[in-house]
Amino acid sequence: VRTRPPASNVTMATVTRLCVTKSIPTVNGRFPGPKVVVREGDRLVVQVHNNINSNLTFHWHGVRQLRSGWADGPSYITQCPIRPGRSYAYDFRVVGQRGTLWWHAHFSWLRATLYGPLVILPPRGVPYPFPKPDGGEVPLMLGEWFNADPDAVIRQALRTGGGPNVSDAYTFNGLPGPTYNCSAADTFRLRVQPGRTYMLRLVNAALNDELFFAVANHTLTVVAADASYVKPFAATTLVISPGQTMDVLLAAAATPPAPAFAIAVAPYTNTVGTFDNTTAVATLEYAPLQGGAAALRSLPSPALPLYNDTGAVANFSANFRSLASARYPARVPRSVDRKFFFAVGLGADPCRSRVNGTCQGPNGTRFAASMNNVSFTMPKTSLLQAHYQRRYGGVLTANFPSAPPVPFNYTGAPPNNTFVMHGTRVVPLAFNTTVEVVLQDTSILGAESHPLHLHGYDFFVVGQGFGNYAAANDTARYNLVDPVQRNTVSVPTAGWVAIRFVADNPGVWIMHCHLDVHLSWGLAMAWLVNDGPLLNQKLPPPPSDIPKC
Ligand code: C2O
Numbered sequence: 001v002r003t004r005p006p007a008s009n010v011t012m013a014t015v016t017r018l019c020v021t022k023s024i025p026t027v028n029g030r031f032p033g034p035k036v037v038v039r040e041g042d043r044l045v046v047q048v049h050n051n052i053n054s055n056l057t058f059h060w061h062g063v064r065q066l067r068s069g070w071a072d073g074p075s076y077i078t079q080c081p082i083r084p085g086r087s088y089a090y091d092f093r094v095v096g097q098r099g100t101l102w103w104h105a106h107f108s109w110l111r112a113t114l115y116g117p118l119v120i121l122p123p124r125g126v127p128y129p130f131p132k133p134d135g136g137e138v139p140l141m142l143g144e145w146f147n148a149d150p151d152a153v154i155r156q157a158l159r160t161g162g163g164p165n166v167s168d169a170y171t172f173n174g175l176p177g178p179t180y181n182c183s184a185a186d187t188f189r190l191r192v193q194p195g196r197t198y199m200l201r202l203v204n205a206a207l208n209d210e211l212f213f214a215v216a217n218h219t220l221t222v223v224a225a226d227a228s229y230v231k232p233f234a235a236t237t238l239v240i241s242p243g244q245t246m247d248v249l250l251a252a253a254a255t256p257p258a259p260a261f262a263i264a265v266a267p268y269t270n271t272v273g274t275f276d277n278t279t280a281v282a283t284l285e286y287a288p289l290q291g292g293a294a295a296l297r298s299l300p301s302p303a304l305p306l307y308n309d310t311g312a313v314a315n316f317s318a319n320f321r322s323l324a325s326a327r328y329p330a331r332v333p334r335s336v337d338r339k340f341f342f343a344v345g346l347g348a349d350p351c352r353s354r355v356n357g358t359c360q361g362p363n364g365t366r367f368a369a370s371m372n373n374v375s376f377t378m379p380k381t382s383l384l385q386a387h388y389q390r391r392y393g394g395v396l397t398a399n400f401p402s403a404p405p406v407p408f409n410y411t412g413a414p415p416n417n418t419f420v421m422h423g424t425r426v427v428p429l430a431f432n433t434t435v436e437v438v439l440q441d442t443s444i445l446g447a448e449s450h451p452l453h454l455h456g457y458d459f460f461v462v463g464q465g466f467g468n469y470a471a472a473n474d475t476a477r478y479n480l481v482d483p484v485q486r487n488t489v490s491v492p493t494a495g496w497v498a499i500r501f502v503a504d505n506p507g508v509w510i511m512h513c514h515l516d517v518h519l520s521w522g523l524a525m526a527w528l529v530n531d532g533p534l535l536n537q538k539l540p541p542p543p544s545d546i547p548k549c
Pocket residue numbers: 059061074104106243453455510512514
């Protein structure tokens with residue numbers, strides 16, 4: 001089956017939120033962008049026309065892109081950007097994934113407004129592994145709204161070396177809701193029938209904040225994450241990191257205790273003072289709404305954890321298990337060929353460009369972010385193109401370190417040199433290498449967890465803990481039976497997470513923090529996965545319309 005949605009014209013459109021009217025990049029004039037629905041196995045072709053005054057690419061977040069890396073989309077990794085006035089057709093198959101993923105722009109901070117859901121239904125005739133929700137399915141995208149131009153916000157921050165301004169609101173499908181200035185009319189309203197069950201397809205599309213999510217008086221059942229089914233579990237509060245998706249069942253009460261309830265989101269972060277600490281509200285309304293609009297004025301509200309409740313986050317993430325059934329087996333690698341240890345965190349650069357005589361980062365430095373002290377330099381041409389032509393000189397170096405320069409110790413004094421090195425460094429991998437990466441949060445400058453996203457793969461989350469990762473004990477405790485399979489995992493504040501994957505997808509795949517500010521500061525690296533010996537293990541040539549740099 002070939003799914004060919006109408007062509008996507010990226011155009012500026014006028015939108016008003018929080019009483020601020022401005023022109024924002026949109027797809028076909030819509031914000032958020034259109035929902036794309038496919039069945040597993042479909043081929044999807046999306047013709048993108050760039051009609052805005054900026055370079056642009058689109059990424060199909062979480063889609064494995066098996067041997068279709070040319071369609072993955074991160075700018076300067078798998079393609080040069082689509083220039084203003086130009087077009088490019090993303091052409092790929094969706095294989096082996098079911099649930100909710102999403103698409104978003106992957107150039108600068110354009111994804112602030114250019115995003116939408118990607119729903120992957122099972123093949124025709126194949127049921128969900130849970131009772132079909134008789135009320136319906138609702139994509140619910142959590143986002144961040146900036147009154148300023150988000151692209152200008154990050155450009156300014158990079159120029160001064162300081163932190164960017166934070167957003168002005170969180171949104172539900174683009175709507176901030178009644179807790180914000182003049183936004184009551186812009187409230188997302190979920191209308192349900194008593195006694196029916198609904199599936200919320202949740203996506204955290206926020207630029208820079210992990211979010212708590214809860215519905216007053218309702219327990220949610222999580223059934224899938226990142227387009228992989230999980231063993232269903234109940235939760236009153238969800239934690240969802242930028243990049244992550246979650247399918248949850250919401251059972252509407254047969255006799256609800258109130259006519260309507262608040263659905264709320266608020267940030268989880270440990271970095272005091274540098275985040276948008278507002279709470280956004282949408283409404284869950286039982287139809288027909290008893291008491292009319294007055295019922296919406298005093299909504300029962302859920303009790304969300306405190307912004308820095310790391311314990312609540314850890315407890316929630318511990319619930320995820322893949323189905324690991326006969327029908328949905330978990331093919332967890334039991335042994336590994338190559339082990340890596342990545343120290344993940346924020347760091348600093350010596351001040352180079354001076355603003356008012358000093359850089360605005362910590363102690364007069366510039367903010368930077370790194371893995372193993374290497375801050376990723378975005379190349380000027382496509383890494384995948386360089387790889388395909390085997391012309392690496394001046395583009396990348398194949399020496400990304402497999403461990404940090406100084407062994408990391410959480411409990412000891414922080415290393416005195418937190419300055420980073422720069423480079424477009426990659427790890428080359430032979431086809432079918434089994435990889436383990438332990439990601440250790442360093443939290444040298446302020447504690448914050450890092451939602452690490454890997455392109456081109458789903459990985460198994462085999463272990464997770466606080467403090468220093470200790471190979472001897474922690475490896476023995478890995479879950480190799482039913483670990484959750486994801487494309488984005490949060491490296492916890494003051495802790496670590498271990499992931500495994502098999503490098504069976506040739507191409508160049510970026511792995512980066514999905515907090516856009518950290519990506520802009522260089523929290524990224526790339527895996528260069530070589531072709532295998534067989535024809536169906538090789539990366540095909542680039543499509544003829546691939547943009548040029
Ligand atoms: Cu959703 Cu590279 O990102």
